Amino acid sequence: RQRPPGEGSAMPSALLLQQESGRMERGGRRRSEAEEAEKGRMKRTIIKDWKTRLSYFLQNSSNSTKMKSKKVGKHRTYFRPSPEEAQLWSEAFDELLANKYGLAAFRAFLKSEFCEENIEFWLACEDFKKTKSPQKLTSKAKKIYNDFIEKEAPKEINIDFQTKNMIAQNIQEATHTCFSAAQKRVYSLMENNSYPRFLESEFYQELCKKTPVTRAAQET
Numbered sequence: 001r002q003r004p005p006g007e008g009s010a011m012p013s014a015l016l017l018q019q020e021s022g023r024m025e026r027g028g029r030r031r032s033e034a035e036e037a038e039k040g041r042m043k044r045t046i047i048k049d050w051k052t053r054l055s056y057f058l059q060n061s062s063n064s065t066k067m068k069s070k071k072v073g074k075h076r077t078y079f080r081p082s083p084e085e086a087q088l089w090s091e092a093f094d095e096l097l098a099n100k101y102g103l104a105a106f107r108a109f110l111k112s113e114f115c116e117e118n119i120e121f122w123l124a125c126e127d128f129k130k131t132k133s134p135q136k137l138t139s140k141a142k143k144i145y146n147d148f149i150e151k152e153a154p155k156e157i158n159i160d161f162q163t164k165n166m167i168a169q170n171i172q173e174a175t176h177t178c179f180s181a182a183q184k185r186v187y188s189l190m191e192n193n194s195y196p197r198f199l200e201s202e203f204y205q206e207l208c209k210k211t212p213v214t215r216a217a218q219e220t
Helices: 008-072 082-087 093-098 100-112 117-129 135-149 161-173 180-200 203-206 215-219
Strands: none
Touching: 082 203, 093 100, 093 180, 100 117, 100 180, 100 203, 100 215, 117 135, 117 215, 135 161, 180 203
């Protein structure tokens, strides 16, 4: 019997489509697995870098304190907090900022998210508000403006155009309230965005874990 045109090719075509579909599915699965593996590697790298940065910050804080302690006759070192102390940081953002280790951990976290300029600006404002000398107030105001406020500043923060303009006018005759509006904006940004992510982070969860007490430790 003579086959009608195309009858003989119907089965091979269907088979080819099925094979091609199978290859695409396997290829998509492999790509998905590769993407997940890459994400895992990136996360581990960030966590490792974060811990390295935290150690660096704490070492610098400790060294700085040691230098000051020689003058005042006191010695303080920042130790890893207890799980109970670390858990207090989740009660309020201010609890975290008031703790030296917590602040260093949060700064390291922001660095891992490439938005450390927010905490650096907030800390610069805190230091600025404690300045008593009018001359130093003016010089510090200009430095903060150059570092964080002006367009394309090296650590430019995300604030609206009106606030930037107001600051530019206010620093001509600097007062302690020059950066108040901008500082509140950045504080709110950190409290509502970065702070919740910090509390959910792997590193913070590790700090809150209670280390099991070994038998040897119990016997000593």
